[in-house]
Amino acid sequence: MLSTEANIKVDRRDGKLAMAHLHVAFIALALGGLAGLLQVLVRSGKLELPWGITYYQVLTVHGVVLGLVLTTFFILGFQIAAVSRTSGTLTNGQRKLGWIGFWLMTLGTAMAAVMILLNKASVLYTFYAPLQAHALFYLGLTLVVVGSWVGGAAIIAAYIQWRKNNPGKPSPLLTFMALVNTLLWIVATLGVAATVLIQLLPWSLGLVDTVDVLVSRTLFWYFGHPLVYFWLLPAYMAWYVIIPKIIGGKIFSDSLARMSFILFLLFSIPVGFHHQLTEPGIDPAWKFLQVVLTFLVVIPSLMTAFSLFATFERFGRAQGGKGLFGWFKKLPWGDARFTVPFIGMLSFIPAGAGGIINASNQMNQVVHNTIWVTGHFHLTLATAVVLTFFGITYWLVPHLTGRKLTKQMNKLAIIQAVIWSIGMTFMSGAMHAAGLLGAPRRSSFSTYGDAAQALEWIPYQIAQAVGGSILFLGIILMLYIFINLAFFAPKGDEEFPVGEAEDKTEKVPMFLENWKLWLGLTVALILFAYTIPFIDIIQNAPPGSKGFKLW
Numbered sequence: 001m002l003s004t005e006a007n008i009k010v011d012r013r014d015g016k017l018a019m020a021h022l023h024v025a026f027i028a029l030a031l032g033g034l035a036g037l038l039q040v041l042v043r044s045g046k047l048e049l050p051w052g053i054t055y056y057q058v059l060t061v062h063g064v065v066l067g068l069v070l071t072t073f074f075i076l077g078f079q080i081a082a083v084s085r086t087s088g089t090l091t092n093g094q095r096k097l098g099w100i101g102f103w104l105m106t107l108g109t110a111m112a113a114v115m116i117l118l119n120k121a122s123v124l125y126t127f128y129a130p131l132q133a134h135a136l137f138y139l140g141l142t143l144v145v146v147g148s149w150v151g152g153a154a155i156i157a158a159y160i161q162w163r164k165n166n167p168g169k170p171s172p173l174l175t176f177m178a179l180v181n182t183l184l185w186i187v188a189t190l191g192v193a194a195t196v197l198i199q200l201l202p203w204s205l206g207l208v209d210t211v212d213v214l215v216s217r218t219l220f221w222y223f224g225h226p227l228v229y230f231w232l233l234p235a236y237m238a239w240y241v242i243i244p245k246i247i248g249g250k251i252f253s254d255s256l257a258r259m260s261f262i263l264f265l266l267f268s269i270p271v272g273f274h275h276q277l278t279e280p281g282i283d284p285a286w287k288f289l290q291v292v293l294t295f296l297v298v299i300p301s302l303m304t305a306f307s308l309f310a311t312f313e314r315f316g317r318a319q320g321g322k323g324l325f326g327w328f329k330k331l332p333w334g335d336a337r338f339t340v341p342f343i344g345m346l347s348f349i350p351a352g353a354g355g356i357i358n359a360s361n362q363m364n365q366v367v368h369n370t371i372w373v374t375g376h377f378h379l380t381l382a383t384a385v386v387l388t389f390f391g392i393t394y395w396l397v398p399h400l401t402g403r404k405l406t407k408q409m410n411k412l413a414i415i416q417a418v419i420w421s422i423g424m425t426f427m428s429g430a431m432h433a434a435g436l437l438g439a440p441r442r443s444s445f446s447t448y449g450d451a452a453q454a455l456e457w458i459p460y461q462i463a464q465a466v467g468g469s470i471l472f473l474g475i476i477l478m479l480y481i482f483i484n485l486a487f488f489a490p491k492g493d494e495e496f497p498v499g500e501a502e503d504k505t506e507k508v509p510m511f512l513e514n515w516k517l518w519l520g521l522t523v524a525l526i527l528f529a530y531t532i533p534f535i536d537i538i539q540n541a542p543p544g545s546k547g548f549k550l551w
């Protein structure tokens, strides 16, 4: 029976669908984590891999499985559960879409994984041409993207149905946020679908023998930057909506939260050139424009920081916290559902500052293609976002499996986050420092082991290996907690926390749900930022970029 009222508990059938996604996500964590440990040890010169396995092969497994598979499956699972919880049980048709999407993504993942393991697709997670993979790798990725569209369609359909049943009312905040992230994802993935289907697949099948490298990189980064906000926004959903409820506080402002999500939709896409600032063939004026737009996409993160500080401070003061920082002590530090994502938020402060350095044109010349950038995304994605995903897991999985997060597991979860932070401080800190000394990314120790300059980098390589090993321990702990919550924890009820806005009389402006306006503006900004430079790239790409022939 169809229900468009918020459920206190996610419907069992929707819960199964969400859990299926989470199972794949955590299998990905196990495989990707192991590959991460292996590659960091190879990179530091501490390990030689047996059976002809190459550094680039394990690096590809690590990047694809953690950056693309874990994230996409976790996000879809979480968003499906969030929509079912806040907008009511999915219809049978919507749930069917969710399952079709899930199986398409799983099949695609298996195809891509087999090709990487056979060393036929050691092309890293960015799969830049002229690195070429087996056609099945590209087909696998295509299925993952198409599957995510089908799963996303279930979320869009649930939103449309809620609006139809509740005319004139703003949609539930979590559903609204899941919808924005789905729209952002669909618009962004058009770029990667275009390069894979029009360029890379025909090239790998031998149907054409050249590939325009600059066009493919540009299409990739049209997708690649919004990809990072597709990862970030589910963490922001938890920070804005779930955390206030967990601490016993309120959402600072519902409208502010919605506005910040809309700004991400508008500004996250037309900024891909900031990954290509050092590339020839793109007019500097257009790079400048996209740098300016990059600074605009920082604004919704600053709004988020402001809103979170306000929620925490108001809650702490209401509990009797005195003085400038007295409120800080009143936060529930013993609750893993809060503390683990909070550590993620803290790490996002230096991580975001690093992003602003990357985006600053001149400073980008210093850090681009150094391991600084790897340090940046281990602090953003692998700390801020991933610790928040772990924090979500601690209540979502028992909620969906009808179990309880016990005191022991809660304690272990906090220990896990502390281990993670220590490991990441070593690893990401050393990456940032070595990057400033010019250490390159995407290269193994053997490729620069003899260079005199490389001697300077060795202590940092060792620190990375130490950090990587500590992080691996963190992964084992996380998998242990996940398995406990999914299969062994005592039966019981765990809450799916959803916060309320502080001011109940706050009227959410309906123009925030005017999708003709927001999608229209999104398309206009994309056309403005990309049309002329893209035509220019196709017509005047520099030698070595246009028509790259592999053999």
Ligand code: HAS
Pocket (backbone or CB within 6 Å): 126, 228, 229, 231, 232, 274, 275, 294, 297, 298, 301, 302, 304, 305, 308, 309, 312, 345, 346, 348, 349, 351, 352, 353, 354, 355, 356, 358, 359, 360, 364, 367, 368, 369, 373, 376, 377, 380, 381, 385
């Ligand atoms: Fe980035 C490269 C610029 C954010 C991920 N980025 C990457 C790559 C990845 C990545 C994966 O402009 C490498 C791609 C590759 O393989 O080549 N990035 C930015 C900017 C931001 C940013 C301006 N990045 C992210 C996020 C990511 C991510 C988020 C993943 C999830 N990035 C770049 C640029 C490059 C780049 C260049 C290309 C570099 C090159 O040359 O190759 C911004 O969105 C960051 C804004 C963030 C803030 C922080 C707000 C803080 C908050 C926390 C508040 C905390 C509280 C706690 C309230 C302004 C919200 C309370 C605290 C108390 C003390 C009580």
